[in-house]
Amino acid sequence: MLSISSSPAMRRLQLLSACLTALLIPLCFTGPAVVLSVISVELGGSAAQLSWIMNAYILSYGGAMMVSGSLTDIYGQRRIWLIGLAWFCVFTVAIPLMPSVFWIDILRMLQGLGGAAAFAAAMSSLAPLFEGRARARAFSLLGTSFGLGLSFGPWFFGWIVEAIQWQGVFYATGAIGIVGLLLVFISTPPSQGGSQGSLDWPGAISFTLALGLFTYGMLLIPERGWSDTLVLSALLASVVALLGFICIERRVAQPMIDLSFFRDPSFVGVQALAAAPAFLFIVLIVILPGRFIGIDGYGALQAGQMMIWLAAPLLIVPFVAALLTRWLTAGTLSSVGLLLVAGGLWYLAQGFESGGGQALHLPLLLIGIGIGLPWGLMDGMAVSVVSPDRVGMATGIFNTVRVSADGVAIAVISVLLATLIQQRLGVDATVFTQEAVMEAASRAALGDLQLAAQQLPGLEAQLAQSYAASFLMVLHALVVLAALTACVLFLLLRQPKRVLQTA
Incomplete structure (x- = not known):
């Protein structure tokens, strides 16, 4: 570990602050995913408005990440970190007070701006504090914080929804943000991270x-x-x-971006790796709760418990991956991980075909283990590829790719699922309008089969059958994507450069 201007105790406290900030990111995905159906019942809203509860946050978070990284380089981590967390907390606790889904969408977009600033500053603050194996452990802990939110976020928020109300999901997230804000104020030196120049x-x-x-x-x-x-x-x-x-x-x-970075195959590989979890993991975090609750008839708490099988490995596997870098490069581990994901997705499709339930436990676990191998290595790889004075820029590029890929992946998989459902329905155009069919397919893709059936009375069985078959086709497409990505990453990240040796 390197001492910049703080004691070891303050550095550990700063690491805890970064982990709490990182924890907020998955909570902003898992919480709304669990309460979408409850919000729909209480506030109404079209399928498009409900989907924008997720999309608005993704859009603003991804769009602001690059600028946030540059602002961090210029004005320093502490200032941007505090401003970002304060902004995030204000709009998070205001969301439950909104009278309609439309206003929730607006505040979710504002919430994403604060989240982007806070996380960009948190990541870049750790790079100068640690080096070598200490840096690998620090960023593995950061990855584990993501895993904590993804593993227990659905279960925790499911319990909140059943014990209290959906508003508690946002109050709990805001409370964690306030604790992180206080820790940053205490632990992070005011002068850390600033540089000359302007945006x-x-x-x-x-x-x-x-x-x-x-x-x-x-x-x-x-x-x-x-x-x-x-x-x-x-x-x-x-x-x-x-x-x-x-x-x-x-x-x-x-x-704002040094375009020469993209001449390095390893740097390009890291960006490709940043996008991979969006299609192979985050998409499942978003669509599986909807399936479990709206299609399979699970309660919110039961759906959250199922999601633990998928995300719990992220609590352990990133640390194991950091240890394995003593013998294998991070690029090799990442490729192996994505091959495991491909196997898990194929196994998951078989589990759904056989009726779901306990047959899904092992496939979900295998996917979680596979994605966990690169999960804790990616952040360290992203900041190690550039000089210390460009860490904010590298952080911005990496997280912009990662979060933007989340939005694109969710949109692509949603439209693919909705399109497949619509095509398999084969509805007579003389009986139902095209608008009604599209709305029903979009509702079904969100897992809201009951409201989808209201758009197409008498076709409840066809909707269920179309959803089941289309869902399996999407999983098989993701199997192919995971295998191809693993091969591409092996080629791009095979060079034993410093970026690949994070331990």
């Missing part, structure tokens, strides 16, 4: 527009379809903004 505003604006428009366009697809004018306009505008961003970054003296 590349043209680059920041063009990049945020490119990412925001792309994510927004993808998130609209489940409710509007690929051919919708607004969807196509958003995606086209994102391409234009991205080209403008690249031109700006090539000319400015202090770019």
Whole structure:
């Protein structure tokens, strides 16, 4: 461990502060995923409005992450960390007071801005405090904090919903944020992390527009379809903004992103690895509770208990992976992990075909073990590839890719599932309108089979059958994706560079 300007006790307290901040990120996914059906009953809202409870947070969090990393380099970790957590807490505790789903969507977007700033500062604050194996252990603990939220978040929030009300989910998350805010104020030195320079505003604006428009366009697809004018306009505008961003970054003296990073295969591999859990793990965290509650008839608490099988390995496996880097590179471990995920997804599909229940326990566990191998290594790999004065930038790039991939993955899998359901229904266009069929398919994709059936009276059995078959097809597609990604990562991360030797 390296001493910067604080005692060992303060460094440990700062690490605890970072872990609490990291814990908030999965809680912002697992909590809303558990209470979507309850919010629907109490406040109503269309399928699109309910899906934006998840999407709004993802959109703002991913769009703000890159800017947050640059602001951290300029103004210092402590200042951005405190501002981000304070902002996050204010809007989190205000969410339960909102009178409609629309206003919850707005506050979830504002909540994501604070979460991005806080997490970018938390990650970059750890890099100068630790080195070598100590850094690997620190970032493994950070990964374990994610695992804690993913493992016990659904169970904890399911208990809150059944014991209290859905509003308690957001109050509990806000309370954790307030504790983290106090710990950061106590443990983090005021002068840590600042550097000279100013934010590349043209680059920041063009990049945020490119990412925001792309994510927004993808998130609209489940409710509007690929051919919708607004969807196509958003995606086209994102391409234009991205080209403008690249031109700006090539000319400015202090770019927000050093484009030369992407010439390094290892750096590109790390970014690909950052995106992999979105499609192979986070998607399951979002869609499985809906299936368990809305399709399989589980209660919120029972669904949360099932999710523990998926996410509990993240409490242990990241530490094991950090130890294994003494003999294997992080790239090799990551590839092996994704191959295990592929096997677990195939096994999960077999479990659902055989009736679910206990047949899902081992497949979920295998997926969790597989994703746990790279989970605790990715953050250390991201900050080790660049010089210490560019850690904020590297953190911003890595987390922007990771969180933006979450939004894109959820949108892609949602539209794929809804499209497959719609195609398998084969509804007579003379009986039901296209809008009714799309709304029913979107409802079913969220796991809300009861409301989906209200759109298509008399087709309850067909909806259930279409969902079951479409869900299996999605799982098989993810099996192929996991196997291909494992092979690509093995090729990109096979060079024994410093970025791959995090221990």
